[in-house]
Each structure stands twice: as structure tokens, then as C-alpha cells.
Amino acid sequence: MEKRLLDAAMEGDIASLSQLLREEPLLLHRTVVSCVSDTPLHLSSMLGHLAFVKELLRLNPELVSEFDSLNCSALHLAAAKGHLEIVRELVKVDPEMCMVRNQDGRTPLHVAAIKGRMEVVNELVRVKPESIQVLTDRHETVLHLCVKHNRFQVLKLLVEETDGNIQLLNWKDSEGNTVLHVAVSRKQIEIIKVLVAITGLDVNALNVNHSTALDVLIQSPRDLRDMEIESTLQGAGVLCAKDLHIITREWVPSLAKVPQMTRSLVSHQFLNESNSRKLVTKQKHTDWLDRKRSALMVVSSLIATVAFQAAITPPGGVWQDDLVGDDRGSQEPHTAGTSVMAEKDPFGYGQFMIFNTIAFLASLSIILLIISGLPIKRRRWMWIQMVIMWVAITAQGMTYFLSFRYISPAKSHSMLHDVTQISVLTWLCLMGVVFIGNVVRMNLWILRKFGLIKEKEQKPSDAADDEQEDM
CATH class of the missing domain: 1.20.140 (Butyryl-CoA Dehydrogenase, subunit A; domain 3)
Structure with missing residues (x-):
């Protein structure tokens, strides 16, 4: 019965589903407690059978919270494939599934961003705005994943959705890299230009190696994009770590008598002022x-x-042979390997x-x-x-x-x-x-x-x- 049910899910055959349920009314409920990891909802969501998904959810909404062997929900699979209507049906039943991470530590929003499914990303953020703040096992935000997989349009969408959330934009992963660090390491010029234009972005953040984004560029293999990237970074006030240390040492102590909050704002503004003569x-x-x-x-x-x-x-x-004085009276004696000019x-x-x-x-x-x-x-x-x-x-x-x-x-x-x-x-x-x-x-x-x-x-x-x- 379970095999016939999975076959019907793969085909999206609602008639076969109805026939199976007439034979075994509790079939879908048994599927929930079955040892088989792939439920019919997983298969139909992955393959894009919208009508079949709607019927399954009507008959047994509990299927939406089931996971396969990789700890992926049906929402993970539908988001990865970009099936927008199926995603909408799934989040109607249980919006909290937007926050659940799979075996790789990724939520449905993460996998949709990695695959570049813009419409799905927009829908998930609309339904569950806080899902944008969920981190992976490597403490990466969804913005880090967009940059790593070069999803420029998705990144622009998410930056707009953050609505000035500077903490998220300046978030560091397990290696201390911000989104700007990652973009520079991968030489993604368009993404870099978008990031440095964001007001409040900490362009001189240091990773665990005490490197700024400009240090990352200098240490990376050189190619034709480096000059444009370097010009963009310097225009945004990005410095090398050694220069940042010198300036901080010279200027921040002078703010010692300023209240703490004001001192932080002044220091941050100073370090990000691109036109500063110093x-x-x-x-x-x-x-x-x-x-x-x-x-x-x-x-x-x-x-x-x-x-x-x-x-x-x-x-x-140099001479190629030895010549003793008695051998030839017409030439001076010489030794092989010595200079002729000498x-x-x-x-x-x-x-x-x-x-x-x-x-x-x-x-x-x-x-x-x-x-x-x-x-x-x-x-x-x-x-x-x-x-x-x-x-x-x-x-x-x-x-x-x-x-x-x-x-x-x-x-x-x-x-x-x-x-x-x-x-x-x-x-x-x-x-x-x-x-x-x-x-x-x-x-x-x-x-x-x-x-x-x-x-x-x-x-x-x-x-x-x-x-x-x-x-």
C-alpha cells in the first residue's frame, strides 16, 4: 500500500490516491508513523504536483511537519525547486516550518536563496520575517549564502527586506567574515558595490585573522578585477588592518572623556569617513x-x-686549452678556463x-x-x-x-x-x-x-x- 501511495505521489494521481484511501482509510495516518522517510507530501512537493499536495494537506495536515532522512521538510524541497504555489500551501498549514533547519543547518529560506528562487524567498520572508535572522551551523546568515553562491538579485531583495538591520548586515560567520569579506574573497564586483553603498555597514570589520576586506583582496590570487574592486573599497573608506590600527591608536584615545555611546558613534563615523585626509x-x-x-x-x-x-x-x-711557455713562443702561456681579456x-x-x-x-x-x-x-x-x-x-x-x-x-x-x-x-x-x-x-x-x-x-x-x- 505504501509503495502504491508513493507511486501515486510521483505521478500526482489524485484518482489513485482516492482509490487507496477507500481501500485503507488510515493510510495517510500510518504514513506519519512509518519507517519510510519520504512521505507522499515530500515527493509531490519536490515534483511540483500542486493539486496532489492540496489534497494531501486537506486529508492529513500533519504531513507538513514530517522530515525525510536528511531532516528536510516538504517545504525545504518545494523551496529548493522553486514551486511557489506549493510553498504557499505548505506555509498556510504551518508557518513555523520556515524556521526549521535540515541536516546541513539550513532553513527553507536558506535553500531557496542558494538556488536563486527569488519569488519563494520573497514569500517566505513575507510569511515569517524573522526567518531571515536564522543562522546556519557555521553562523552564516542568508546574506552570506547569497554571496557564496553569487545570487546577486536575491541579495538585493534581502537587503531591502532587512530594512536597516545593521546588526544582520555586519554579522560575522564562524571565521569572523562579514558579507563584505566573502564578496571580496570571491571577487563579486556587483555585490561589493551594493554592500559598500549601505549606510552603517562596518566596512573595516576584522575577521579572526585580523584582516579587513582590503586585506582579503591583497592576499587573494590576482586577476583583472582587482583594480576595480580595490578602487571601490578605497572609495568607501576601507583600509588595511595595519593602517586601521595606526589611526585607531592615534585618534580614539582623544575621545576618552566623551560619553561611551557618543564615543562609539564618533569612532565609527570617523573610521568610515572616506574623504578624511588622514x-x-x-x-x-x-x-x-x-x-x-x-x-x-x-x-x-x-x-x-x-x-x-x-x-x-x-x-x-675564456681559454679552451692549456698553453705552456715552451709550446709556442708566439703566445703567452695560459690556462684553460681563464679569461682571454685578462x-x-x-x-x-x-x-x-x-x-x-x-x-x-x-x-x-x-x-x-x-x-x-x-x-x-x-x-x-x-x-x-x-x-x-x-x-x-x-x-x-x-x-x-x-x-x-x-x-x-x-x-x-x-x-x-x-x-x-x-x-x-x-x-x-x-x-x-x-x-x-x-x-x-x-x-x-x-x-x-x-x-x-x-x-x-x-x-x-x-x-x-x-x-x-x-x-
Whole structure:
């Protein structure tokens, strides 16, 4: 009888149901206490047989509160499939089923949001508004699930339904991630733009790793969306955790005498003010240092590689055989593997090795300083490393000219001498311009710092460079 009942439910055959009930009037009531987990209401709700569901509910409303082997109710299955009319019939009988979680810790609203069933989500929230606050086993809200499964339209609907419930919007899951953290980790640009536009959203919330949403972006694998996401976050006042710590340490103590409630409001408003000059300055300074460190590491690694290769394979190559003095009177004795240039032009070889060694050691020193872990992230230390880089580049240029001159035919030496002189003079002029420009800039900064000249009004980007010179 039970098998025939389940077959009728799968077909949505009301006539067969009526025939079975004439044969066994208590069949549906026996189904409630049966060991079979899938009731006919589960099957008909999942398959969308609306008329069959209505008949079952009329005959035995208790079926709506039964669960299958995964602890799912018929409402879970109908919501997951998006059968709106069946969902309406089920919640009429027992609205409290909207709050029941299945084996995975998810309510019917959760599964409907995951599947993107907008109409079902709207109906469940209308019938049971508090269902939007039910959490999963991982302390996730339905908003977290929408972001994880990229349900943009459902998220917009739910944000409107929250009606300014900031606690829900700022809720953290078991790993301390807010909805914004999750959206940034999954690079969902549209969702990020919707979230940061919400008034009162804590855009600088920290997860269990003490990371803000901007930290999550920086730590994630890079792709083409990162620039747009970073721009959106920074425009909303999102900071890195280290910058947030600095600003909080500098400004919040000054609010100590303010009443607690007022102090919380002021602190929150300050930390979320995107146009604050202090926030912009700190962020610009950090970005400048990061860019310079990355550029210095790349260039110094390249120079070190070239210098090392030039040392082991000097111009003219190395001797391929041994020659003793008595073997050939026309040539100087030499040993296999030694430099040909060292035998033919000892003075030129000495100059070559001096400049090559300077370039090699200068670039290695920069690499060592960057990876040493020493507290040299301040701007003045970065300028010292840049000066060392100028030395390395200049020495590498001299190495090039010496190599080029040695391997060129003797008849072209006169022309090469002129070209070398012009090139070296041009390079020295360029270095002089760069040096003078930086000296002038430093002097202007010193004069402004001590008030000897009036400081003109600057844009935030310019102020970030000037105000952080002494950091």
C-alpha cells in the first residue's frame, strides 16, 4: 500500500490516491508513523504536483511537519525547486516550518536563496520575517549564502527586506567574515558595490585573522578585477588592518572623556569617513612604499643576474686549452678556463671587473635589505636604497661600454671612443638632473617643515607624498 501511495505521489494521481484511501482509510495516518522517510507530501512537493499536495494537506495536515532522512521538510524541497504555489500551501498549514533547519543547518529560506528562487524567498520572508535572522551551523546568515553562491538579485531583495538591520548586515560567520569579506574573497564586483553603498555597514570589520576586506583582496590570487574592486573599497573608506590600527591608536584615545555611546558613534563615523585626509595620507604612503619596494626588488634581481653572468663569461670568453711557455713562443702561456681579456688587455679587464663587481654587490645589498626583515620601511630608508640602485645601474652601464669596446674591431676604436664619451656624458647629465631635482624637493620639504616658507594648499595625493617624508 505504501509503495502504491508513493507511486501515486510521483505521478500526482489524485484518482489513485482516492482509490487507496477507500481501500485503507488510515493510510495517510500510518504514513506519519512509518519507517519510510519520504512521505507522499515530500515527493509531490519536490515534483511540483500542486493539486496532489492540496489534497494531501486537506486529508492529513500533519504531513507538513514530517522530515525525510536528511531532516528536510516538504517545504525545504518545494523551496529548493522553486514551486511557489506549493510553498504557499505548505506555509498556510504551518508557518513555523520556515524556521526549521535540515541536516546541513539550513532553513527553507536558506535553500531557496542558494538556488536563486527569488519569488519563494520573497514569500517566505513575507510569511515569517524573522526567518531571515536564522543562522546556519557555521553562523552564516542568508546574506552570506547569497554571496557564496553569487545570487546577486536575491541579495538585493534581502537587503531591502532587512530594512536597516545593521546588526544582520555586519554579522560575522564562524571565521569572523562579514558579507563584505566573502564578496571580496570571491571577487563579486556587483555585490561589493551594493554592500559598500549601505549606510552603517562596518566596512573595516576584522575577521579572526585580523584582516579587513582590503586585506582579503591583497592576499587573494590576482586577476583583472582587482583594480576595480580595490578602487571601490578605497572609495568607501576601507583600509588595511595595519593602517586601521595606526589611526585607531592615534585618534580614539582623544575621545576618552566623551560619553561611551557618543564615543562609539564618533569612532565609527570617523573610521568610515572616506574623504578624511588622514586616511588618504596613510593609504597613499603605504602604496608608495609598496610600489617602490617591488620595483627595487625586480630591478636589483635583474642587475645581479646580469653581473653574475658577465663575471663568469667575460668579453672575449675564456681559454679552451692549456698553453705552456715552451709550446709556442708566439703566445703567452695560459690556462684553460681563464679569461682571454685578462691576458690580452689586463688594464681593461681590471676596469671591467671593478665596475661589474660594484653593480653586483650594490644590487645584492638592496635585495638583502628588502628581505632582511629589518624595520626599514620608512621613506628615508627607501631613498637610501634608491641611491644604491643609481650606483648599481651606473656601474652596469660602464661594464657595458667596456665590454662593447673590447669585442669591437681595432679599426672602429676611434669611432667607439667618441660614442662612449657622448653616451657617458649624456648619462651623467641625466643623473645630475635627477639628483638636483631630489635635492630641491628635499630642501623645499625642510623649509616647509620648519615654517620658513608658506605651505600652499595641496591635493590629497600631493599631501600624501609631502607629509610622510619623515616617516
